[in-house]
Amino acid sequence: MNIAVLLKQVPDTTAKISVSGGRVDENSVSKWSMSPYDEYALEAALKLKEAGGGNVVAISAGPSRCEKLLRDAAAVGADDLVHIMNDDINNLDSTQLQKLLAAAISKSNSSIVLCGKQAADTNSGSTGPGVAEILGASCMTMVSEVTKDGEDYLATRPSSSGHEKVAVSAPCVFAFDKGVTEMRRPNVRGIMMAKKKEIEIWSAADLDVDLGNSNVTINSHSPPPEKPPGQKFEGADSVSTVVAKLRDEANVI
Amino acid sequence: MVEYNAPIRDYEFLFNEMFDVIPIVQKLGYDFDNDFLSMLTEGWGEHAKEVWLPINQLGDKKGLDYDDGKIKMPEEFKSAYSESIEAGWLSTSCKQEHGGMGVPIFFSAVTWAEIGTSTNMAMSVLPALSIGVYEVLVEHGSKELIDYFATNLATGKWAGTMCLTEPHAGTDLGIITTKAIPQDDGSYRITGTKIFITYGEHDMTENIIHLVLAKTPGAPEGTKGISLFLVPKFLPSDWVSGGVKDLSENLMSDDNGVTCSGSEEKMGIHASPTCVMNFDESIGWRVGDLHNGMPLMFQMMNRERLATGMMGIGLAEIAYQNSLAWAKERRQGRDLKGPQEPNESADNILVHPDVRRMLLEAKVNTEGSRALAAWTGILLDQMHSEDIEEAEMAEALVALFTPIVKAHFTDLGCESVNTCMQVMGGAGYCTEYGVEQFYRDVRISKIWEGTNGIQALDLAGRKITHNMGKNLRYLMWPLTEFIENNRTIPEMEEFNKPLHQGVRGLQQLTLLMIAEGQANPHFLAAGATDYCRYFGNVLLGYMWAKMAKISLEKSGDPFYDAKIASARYFFKRIFPETAGLAARIQSGYKNLMDYPVEMM
Ligand SMILES: Cc1cc2nc3c(=O)[nH]c(=O)nc-3n(C[C@H](O)[C@H](O)[C@H](O)COP(=O)(O)OP(=O)(O)OC[C@H]3O[C@@H](n4cnc5c(N)ncnc54)[C@H](O)[C@@H]3O)c2cc1C
Numbered sequence: 020m021n022i023a024v025l026l027k028q029v030p031d032t033t034a035k036i037s038v039s040g041g042r043v044d045e046n047s048v049s050k051w052s053m054s055p056y057d058e059y060a061l062e063a064a065l066k067l068k069e070a071g072g073g074n075v076v077a078i079s080a081g082p083s084r085c086e087k088l089l090r091d092a093a094a095v096g097a098d099d100l101v102h103i104m105n106d107d108i109n110n111l112d113s114t115q116l117q118k119l120l121a122a123a124i125s126k127s128n129s130s131i132v133l134c135g136k137q138a139a140d141t142n143s144g145s146t147g148p149g150v151a152e153i154l155g156a157s158c159m160t161m162v163s164e165v166t167k168d169g170e171d172y173l174a175t176r177p178s179s180s181g182h183e184k185v186a187v188s189a190p191c192v193f194a195f196d197k198g199v200t201e202m203r204r205p206n207v208r209g210i211m212m213a214k215k216k217e218i219e220i221w222s223a224a225d226l227d228v229d230l231g232n233s234n235v236t237i238n239s240h241s242p243p244p245e246k247p248p249g250q251k252f253e254g255a256d257s258v259s260t261v262v263a264k265l266r267d268e269a270n271v272i
Numbered sequence: 273m274v275e276y277n278a279p280i281r282d283y284e285f286l287f288n289e290m291f292d293v294i295p296i297v298q299k300l301g302y303d304f305d306n307d308f309l310s311m312l313t314e315g316w317g318e319h320a321k322e323v324w325l326p327i328n329q330l331g332d333k334k335g336l337d338y339d340d341g342k343i344k345m346p347e348e349f350k351s352a353y354s355e356s357i358e359a360g361w362l363s364t365s366c367k368q369e370h371g372g373m374g375v376p377i378f379f380s381a382v383t384w385a386e387i388g389t390s391t392n393m394a395m396s397v398l399p400a401l402s403i404g405v406y407e408v409l410v411e412h413g414s415k416e417l418i419d420y421f422a423t424n425l426a427t428g429k430w431a432g433t434m435c436l437t438e439p440h441a442g443t444d445l446g447i448i449t450t451k452a453i454p455q456d457d458g459s460y461r462i463t464g465t466k467i468f469i470t471y472g473e474h475d476m477t478e479n480i481i482h483l484v485l486a487k488t489p490g491a492p493e494g495t496k497g498i499s500l501f502l503v504p505k506f507l508p509s510d511w512v513s514g515g516v517k518d519l520s521e522n523l524m525s526d527d528n529g530v531t532c533s534g535s536e537e538k539m540g541i542h543a544s545p546t547c548v549m550n551f552d553e554s555i556g557w558r559v560g561d562l563h564n565g566m567p568l569m570f571q572m573m574n575r576e577r578l579a580t581g582m583m584g585i586g587l588a589e590i591a592y593q594n595s596l597a598w599a600k601e602r603r604q605g606r607d608l609k610g611p612q613e614p615n616e617s618a619d620n621i622l623v624h625p626d627v628r629r630m631l632l633e634a635k636v637n638t639e640g641s642r643a644l645a646a647w648t649g650i651l652l653d654q655m656h657s658e659d660i661e662e663a664e665m666a667e668a669l670v671a672l673f674t675p676i677v678k679a680h681f682t683d684l685g686c687e688s689v690n691t692c693m694q695v696m697g698g699a700g701y702c703t704e705y706g707v708e709q710f711y712r713d714v715r716i717s718k719i720w721e722g723t724n725g726i727q728a729l730d731l732a733g734r735k736i737t738h739n740m741g742k743n744l745r746y747l748m749w750p751l752t753e754f755i756e757n758n759r760t761i762p763e764m765e766e767f768n769k770p771l772h773q774g775v776r777g778l779q780q781l782t783l784l785m786i787a788e789g790q791a792n793p794h795f796l797a798a799g800a801t802d803y804c805r806y807f808g809n810v811l812l813g814y815m816w817a818k819m820a821k822i823s824l825e826k827s828g829d830p831f832y833d834a835k836i837a838s839a840r841y842f843f844k845r846i847f848p849e850t851a852g853l854a855a856r857i858q859s860g861y862k863n864l865m866d867y868p869v870e871m872m
Contacts, residue, residue: 035830049281049831087307094311204322205315207360207373214308251616 020189023129024064024097025120025150026079027054028088029140041240042109043140053088056135059198063165064133065096066200071167074098076127080119081108086218093213094205100218101127103226112235117149122226124154130189131172136161136196147194156190164199175199274706275597276325276590278317278387281831282639284310286646287378289822293650297376300657304376312364312375313383319361323352324392331394331543332709336474338535343473343545349395353476357428362399366406366426377575378649385579386642389586393713394543398431398471400579405432405483408572409502412560417502421481431477434576435466435484435503435549436569442468443726445566446494450486450551452501452558461553462486462503470720472547473505473532480505482530482549484556485565492563500565503556505530529554540712573721574670577678578648580721584685585645587714588638588692591707595692596631598699621695629845630695634688636816636838636846641681643815648673668743672735673811679727679801680808682717689714728804732785732796744782751775751814758817763824767817770843774810774850781806781857788860798861806853809846816842 030036031050036043053061064075077092079085080103089100103119105111111119124132132154137144151158163182164175171188177196205213223230252261265272287293288306297304327348337344356362365380366372380403388396406425410418424430441448450464462484466472473480482503491497507528534548560568599621606612607623621627651673654666689711693700700707718724736744755772758764785803789796820839823832 047829049829087310090307090311094315204318204359205311206319206358207312207315207364210308210311210315211360211373213311214303214305253617 020130021074021076021099021128022064022067023076023078023124023127023132024057024061024092025132025134025146026057026061026077026088026092027135027138027140027146028052028079028081028085029054029138032139038240038242041237045109051084051087053091053202054135054139056137056139056195056197058135058202059163059200060133060135060193060195061092061095061097062200062202063162063193063195063198065203067131067133067165067167068096068098076101076129078103078120078123078127080105080116080123082106089218090213090216091205093216094209095203096209099127100216102218102220104220104222110233111230112233113143113145113149115230115233117146117153118228118230119223119226120146121150121153122228123221124150126221126226132156132190132192133165134192134194136194144194147192151192154190154192156192157187158192158194159185159187160194161196162193162198163196165193274325274329274590275594276321276390277593278313278321278390279589279642280310280313280317282642283313283383283646285819285831285835286643290643290818291646291650293376293378296650297378297653299659300376300653302374302376309379312379316361316384317387319356319359320387320391323355324388324395327352328392328394329703329706329709331392332540332713333542335542336535336545338532338545341473341532343475343532343535343547345474345476345545346543349543350476352392352395353398353428356399362428363403363426366403367410367422370406370410370423370426372426377652378646381575381578381652382582382642382645382649385582386586386589386645389583390590393583393587394541397541397544398474398476399428400576401434401471402428402430402432402481404434404572404576404579405481405502407575408483408500408559408568411571412500412568413502414557417557417559421502421504424479425481429477430479430481431471431474433469433472433480433482433549434569434572435469435472435482437466437468439465439467443723445485445498448485448487448498450484452484452486452488452499452556454488458557460486460488460501460556460558462501462551462556463553464551466549466551468536468720469547469549471545472549473535474545478506480530482551483559484551485569488562495566497563498565499562500559500568501556502559503530503551503554504528507555538716540709540715574674575652577674577721577727578645578652580717581641581677581681582645583714583717584681584683584688585638585641586685587710587717588634588641588685588688591689591692591710592631592634592638594705594707595634595695595700598696598705599627599631602696627695630691632838632841633846634692636841637684637688637812639819639835639838640812640815640842641684643819644673644811645677645681647815648677665746668739668746671738672731672743672747675727675731675735676804676808676811678721679718679724679731679804680812682714683724683805684808685714686711686718724804725801728800729797731804731807732789732800733793736782737786748775748779754814754818758821764817764821767813767820767839767843770847771810771813771817774813774847777850777854778806778810781854784857792861794861794865798864799857802853802856806850806857809850809853812842813847 028051030048031052034048034050037047068075075097076099077089077097078101079088085102089102093100101123103123134147148158159174161176162174166173171186174185174193175182294306330348334346363372364375365377368374402425410422425432436445438448452460452462454460484501484503485498486501487497488499529552531550532547533550536546602621603618604621605618607619612619612623651666651670654662657663693707693711699705755768758768785796816839819835823835826832
């Protein structure tokens, strides 16, 4: 069975974002990147494959720009690339998107699915659990590591007393927090192979998904409040002031 | 802690928006696209930052160990080198049949070279030399030599060197004395001493392949009698005869009479060995025709001189990034127009015009040079075009640009690193921040690969008249057309007008150099360095006007707005130096040559 990884292309954290009409102006985004938690998921998927076999299937939904993201995934070792082509991805609601992803996962013959716990742009955190619901799979959230344990999988996630290792069997979705290993760097050979790799392009119709109408409407957007200016203290004399502030104002000590 | 981020956005701008490189290289037969290019650029930027940069200061401090003819490199360098080979980053432009990646030349000649030198100049020269040797071999070597040596050079398993300089023969290679005696089996026995040989000896690779300039018995005097030989450090243990075809795949273990008798202590690039090499009846094979060594070397020089120019850019870039980061944190004095941050003890030093002048001078010269480098790199690919006109154009422009790229970029690079150090005050002079190392490392770039004075003479004495002035026409036609096309665009006037004046000045100075230079070569030689710098300024002016043109159409975005502001800085604060340069050229040679030498 294969290992699916869900990858989202988001504006790079270093790119300047401009907003028009309450939405990020896509045309003004100078650089798109893989959402950081997805990178951990991809690395974990590659490790699982190295340990236990199966193909890593990288799946991304979005417009044609996502091809670069899929090729980046191939450059570090993803075997199969699936592009769910949708030019209007931002106007799909979470359920519609999850239907597409779930259908692609099934079609790719994958029994376990890895993804980031949330995307760096929308931060809704619903994709992993939502996809699991549709697939009828178990779902582990906030995962930092997955290993194979016989036929089962062992996932490391936070617990009230530190970390717990939870055994789970396929089918399962693992939504990744910051993982234990950073995504590996691509090498030139990987990049050359990625360039030649076929990308499966699937539409909603290819996946037999009826998207229906969106159930979500956004009433209003507001930018985050401006950060209040920081305060700077220098020299040994200021220690008592800093301590007082940390205790009385910030409530951290 | 030294900071560095590869200038990926700038490269995307240059290769995609300014020069539209993809259709050009696709036409040349490369299977290459935008995504592939950006994956390579990002991939190499990341690799170099994580594998090469962290050991750059270590290499500077530790240097290398010379003991009884053997050089031990820092262990960290050996493992980083192996990691880079493993990942394929050292052979991008080599042919796939030799284990290379078959990527267009411009990537390795420009992007790879800049990022490599920024992150670790001492390390970067090793693969750069090996690839230089590989290219000469593949283009001019016999099939047997290629079969035996090319793959191991391309993959970095073996390293290469260039052995030109001798104790009494540096710039003047015509007087070298290294001898090559022909043998019955077609090989040669090479004997002589070479000095200053970069990576002449080391333990990074299992074999070292030297390209040696030498003279055969009875060869003509001067450079016309020089031939080129390939001399390995080790020969196979079961090697019996001189024929390359008899060489086996066995581990090289027999010494070939190549020894290292010293390693120089020097100002910078401490982890790059600079060796005295002795060849004692060493077995070698000729590459190319007899007595044709210099033209072949010069061919290799196009590439190596661009690589040297990239050292100027690479070190200026990393020095700029670090001095800017430092400046953003540093508070001293107040804005002369009144405190900007009254709650702080002092304002940030970016409020001071003079600090901005220093940073912008480095930034603008580096980005302008990078644009010209990008163009030159693409021309190196176009030189191989099957379209004869395209190849001829590319060859002419590369010939013309090479001395400028080498001399002007390294002059600017040294000046920029110097100014960046100044931005940081005392911290710039202290080791912790890295910039003083860049200052020491970059300095060699003005000296090796032909001193900058020699580059200027090459430009003024050969390149501008070469080909009946055809080289120059390939530049001047599109340049004057560009100026003409922009004459009626009001927003372009502030860039186009000074460029136009600069080009007219260049044309007049060129005529003067040719006319006066014919009558008196001292006139030409006395003005050559200033002429080269004038020419460099005109080319960077052309680049900045072009970048401004593209950016004006996209203004509103901070990246493009910064490009416009940079172009403005260039034409207002850098380009005006051309007036002074012109005056110096016109002052002639007497103020130099009439000076009483006994009083110097
Ligand atoms: C660290 C380092 C690494 C090196 N690596 C290599 C290497 O790998 N392989 C190799 O072969 N060499 C190497 N070199 C040698 C380098 O290329 C030479 O030092 C350089 O070419 C200058 O030669 P020179 O030192 O003999 O100076 P000289 O030729 O003695 O020059 C002295 C000065 O006179 C000027 N001058 C000389 N002739 C003329 C002229 N005709 N007209 C006007 N001005 C002139 C020069 O510009 C210079 O300013 C290296 C040198 C160093 C320091």
